[in-house]
Amino acid sequence: MWGSFLLSMLAGALTIIFLAFLVRFTVWAAKKSRHAIPSRYTPAAKPEDEHIQILVLGDIGRSPRMQYHAISIAKHGRHVDLIGYKETARHPELIGKPNVSLYALSPYPEWIAWGTLPLLSIPYKVIHQFCTLYYQMMYAAPAAQWIIIQNPPSIPTFHVAMFVAWVRGSKVIVDWHNYGHTLLSTTLLLRPLVPIYRWYEKGFGRRLGNANLAVTDAMCRQLKGPSFKVKTPVVTLHDRPAAVFQPITDPKERFAVLSRIGETKKDAKNIIDGTVRLIVSSTSWTADEDFGILLDALMAYAAPPAHGTSTMDSPAPILAIITGKGPQKQPYIEKIKELESQGNLPGIRILTAWLSTRDYAALLACADLGVSLHKSSSGVDLPMKVVDMFGAGLPVAAYSAFESFGELIKEGVNGCGFETAPQLTEVFQRLLGVYGVKELARLKKGAISEGSLRWDEEWNRVVGRIIGVVDS
Numbered sequence: 001m002w003g004s005f006l007l008s009m010l011a012g013a014l015t016i017i018f019l020a021f022l023v024r025f026t027v028w029a030a031k032k033s034r035h036a037i038p039s040r041y042t043p044a045a046k047p048e049d050e051h052i053q054i055l056v057l058g059d060i061g062r063s064p065r066m067q068y069h070a071i072s073i074a075k076h077g078r079h080v081d082l083i084g085y086k087e088t089a090r091h092p093e094l095i096g097k098p099n100v101s102l103y104a105l106s107p108y109p110e111w112i113a114w115g116t117l118p119l120l121s122i123p124y125k126v127i128h129q130f131c132t133l134y135y136q137m138m139y140a141a142p143a144a145q146w147i148i149i150q151n152p153p154s155i156p157t158f159h160v161a162m163f164v165a166w167v168r169g170s171k172v173i174v175d176w177h178n179y180g181h182t183l184l185s186t187t188l189l190l191r192p193l194v195p196i197y198r199w200y201e202k203g204f205g206r207r208l209g210n211a212n213l214a215v216t217d218a219m220c221r222q223l224k225g226p227s228f229k230v231k232t233p234v235v236t237l238h239d240r241p242a243a244v245f246q247p248i249t250d251p252k253e254r255f256a257v258l259s260r261i262g263e264t265k266k267d268a269k270n271i272i273d274g275t276v277r278l279i280v281s282s283t284s285w286t287a288d289e290d291f292g293i294l295l296d297a298l299m300a301y302a303a304p305p306a307h308g309t310s311t312m313d314s315p316a317p318i319l320a321i322i323t324g325k326g327p328q329k330q331p332y333i334e335k336i337k338e339l340e341s342q343g344n345l346p347g348i349r350i351l352t353a354w355l356s357t358r359d360y361a362a363l364l365a366c367a368d369l370g371v372s373l374h375k376s377s378s379g380v381d382l383p384m385k386v387v388d389m390f391g392a393g394l395p396v397a398a399y400s401a402f403e404s405f406g407e408l409i410k411e412g413v414n415g416c417g418f419e420t421a422p423q424l425t426e427v428f429q430r431l432l433g434v435y436g437v438k439e440l441a442r443l444k445k446g447a448i449s450e451g452s453l454r455w456d457e458e459w460n461r462v463v464g465r466i467i468g469v470v471d472s
């Protein structure tokens, strides 16, 4: 009898403890679930309280076009929430502004960079990227009126953005810079994945945006056409230079700039008087730019002329500066060192650099010729670097074998095209020698004229109207 009494006491005590835990757990779960439900967008009473998200699944500091969207939106008094990786410094106009916030995606842990566990690292990367992107878009950033998304990359941006926009009631603009599946096809090892990527990009891409932006008219036609069948409006927003890119024509000012920048300091005087020619190329060091063409062209330019074949007596020395950061930088640095040590580049100095936005713009304005090796994996995008160069009044020699080339570069007016290294050598020989002065000056005029069309006007006309910050 005592035994059953004690047992019932124990059972009663355990039930009370269990119930107490249950009540506490229910209160805790209720509190937590409040935060698990994301807020929904409701129109703000004042325009300055409207939030617009800019999403870049890459380094924000190296995404000029998306930063320009952010600057334009902030100028129109809306709140910009930038979501992306924080690696290099952002554009100065996006720092210290009360209506610009950054929601940084968390970087991969260090063991991923070591590359020792490739079988684990690929699925880990996919899950990591999904989680950090989902958290920042769904919970950390306030519900946005519009989400502007950079493509590529399309995976996992498209399906995450589609779900977030649906749950939070935001509208979406997809800014098509290029296609993810064509970029993927430039890496040999990843080619088997291209059909899956293409299926995803076209399938989600045709349904995701309330509106779409394309970088060229050719891309705009393709997106509307039978291959993509994008159902919502598609308009072209051509890249245009930002205000920081300006020509510098006064020799004193050019000298001051060249003496300030570490890479040109030593040659400043010779660059001004034309005894050293300054060429600049800028890049993200990706597989769609073949710097081998530039190196071969410079080697041929520097080689002693075979009797009777040269149009010049002796070629002017060249200082070539390649600016930018990216995956293929180190292998090319090794290649350049090797060519130099073999004595294949007499009279040529090749430097690589990463400059502040201000110095990058100033360097372009002081150079003699810009070089673009952008190959365009889709055939219908354009190199942003050429837009920077035109803004700084710098004529270009640009790789030309792709459909949309003529939308920006006009042969003989603001630059010239090449498809092979010998053709680029010929451009260097023609434009950088004493007989090229007149032609180069004419191309410079064309570059200044093309660069005078600026980002603000183009953006207000196209995007400003779509998102309603400019009256239509």
Ligand SMILES: Nc1nc2c(ncn2[C@@H]2O[C@H](COP(=O)(O)OP(=O)(O)O[C@H]3O[C@H](CO)[C@@H](O)[C@H](O)[C@@H]3O)[C@@H](O)[C@H]2O)c(=O)[nH]1
Residues within 6 Å of the ligand: 062, 064, 065, 177, 178, 215, 239, 282, 283, 284, 285, 323, 324, 325, 353, 354, 355, 356, 357, 360, 374, 381, 382, 383, 384, 385, 386, 388
């Ligand atoms: N601050 C700074 N920026 C630099 C430097 N060097 C390069 N950049 C930035 O890096 C860009 C060049 O990077 P790429 O990735 O080579 O760009 P792109 O081929 O010219 O164009 C890209 O953007 C277009 C849309 O705007 C796309 O259409 C195109 O496919 C490509 O992704 C330049 O425009 C510039 O903004 C530097 O030293 N300093």
